[in-house]
Amino acid sequence: MIDTEKTGRRLRFEIFRFNPEDPDSEPHTQVFELDEVPYMSLYLALNQIREQQDPGLQFDFACRSAVCGSCGMLVNGRPTLACRTLTSDLPETVRLYPLPVFKLIGDLSVDTGTWFREMAERTEAWIHERLPFDPNAREERMSNELAQVIYEGDRCIECGCCVAACGVANIEADFLAATGLNRVARFMLDPRDRRDDGDWFEVVSTEHGVFGCIGMMACADVCPKKLPLLDVYAYLRRRLLGAALLKQTAE
Numbered sequence: 275m276i277d278t279e280k281t282g283r284r285l286r287f288e289i290f291r292f293n294p295e296d297p298d299s300e301p302h303t304q305v306f307e308l309d310e311v312p313y314m315s316l317y318l319a320l321n322q323i324r325e326q327q328d329p330g331l332q333f334d335f336a337c338r339s340a341v342c343g344s345c346g347m348l349v350n351g352r353p354t355l356a357c358r359t360l361t362s363d364l365p366e367t368v369r370l371y372p373l374p375v376f377k378l379i380g381d382l383s384v385d386t387g388t389w390f391r392e393m394a395e396r397t398e399a400w401i402h403e404r405l406p407f408d409p410n411a412r413e414e415r416m417s418n419e420l421a422q423v424i425y426e427g428d429r430c431i432e433c434g435c436c437v438a439a440c441g442v443a444n445i446e447a448d449f450l451a452a453t454g455l456n457r458v459a460r461f462m463l464d465p466r467d468r469r470d471d472g473d474w475f476e477v478v479s480t481e482h483g484v485f486g487c488i489g490m491m492a493c494a495d496v497c498p499k500k501l502p503l504l505d506v507y508a509y510l511r512r513r514l515l516g517a518a519l520l521k522q523t524a525e
């Protein structure tokens with residue numbers, strides 16, 4: 275049953291509005307107000323604003339349970355998922371802006387899909403098998419412990435919060451950011467992927483890869499899935515420094 279009781283707080287939402295497709299549209303903030311109800315999430319608040327005050331308000335949601343990654347936005351300056359944010363954890367004035375770095379679709383809606391597809395293409399985020407296809411090949415086994423570590427990396431929901439929070443990604447369009455490097459680490463760890471450290475060195479050893487990070491750690495701070503992103507950086511740096519040393523010795 276929907277709880278219609280009110281908490282007594284009147285919430286004020288200052289929401290970024292802009293339609294890049296409309297030449298008459300100017301970026302501005304618009305104020306909406308509503309009465310808070312218990313257990314109200316930002317998803318519910320935005321839906322109510324759209325249903326009762328402005329049907330043209332753009333924002334993205336699909337799962338409403340921190341699974342699809344589509345509802346990332348800046349909530350009082352912090353990138354986070356709107357569907358898992360309770361208004362009771364926020365002050366009465368809530369400022370909502372779209373995630374930076376990604377292409378703006380309109381208001382709070384951004385195109386994370388293009389960024390993630392380009393990242394996946396650049397890092398060739400798929401298993402690279404060098405042997406010819408064998409229809410009779412048996413499934414390759416790996417230890418439960420390794421499978422669990424790989425699964426940790428696969429929990430990324432591509433919400434883009436870590437990218438939006440990253441100072442380097444905000445000024446350097448080609449930086450792979452924590453989510454991209456997490457993806458690389460996932461395939462590096464996978465014994466079915468035949469790429470060696472030399473191959474990986476070419477992919478992620480530039481200033482757009484793991485050595486572009488300046489260690490502000492905002493990515494780990496905002497990741498809604500609590501992925502071990504700092505461990506990922508440490509792992510990649512260790513492996514790639516090893517590869518670099520081997521390369522130098524061979525030259």
Ligand code: SF4
Pocket residue numbers: 429430431432433434435436437452453456496497498499500501
């Ligand atoms: Fe979102 Fe975390 Fe994945 Fe970054 S690493 S895209 S913050 S789930």
Ligand code: FES
Pocket residue numbers: 334335336337338339340341342343344345346355356357358
């Ligand atoms: Fe799917 Fe928020 S709506 S993660």
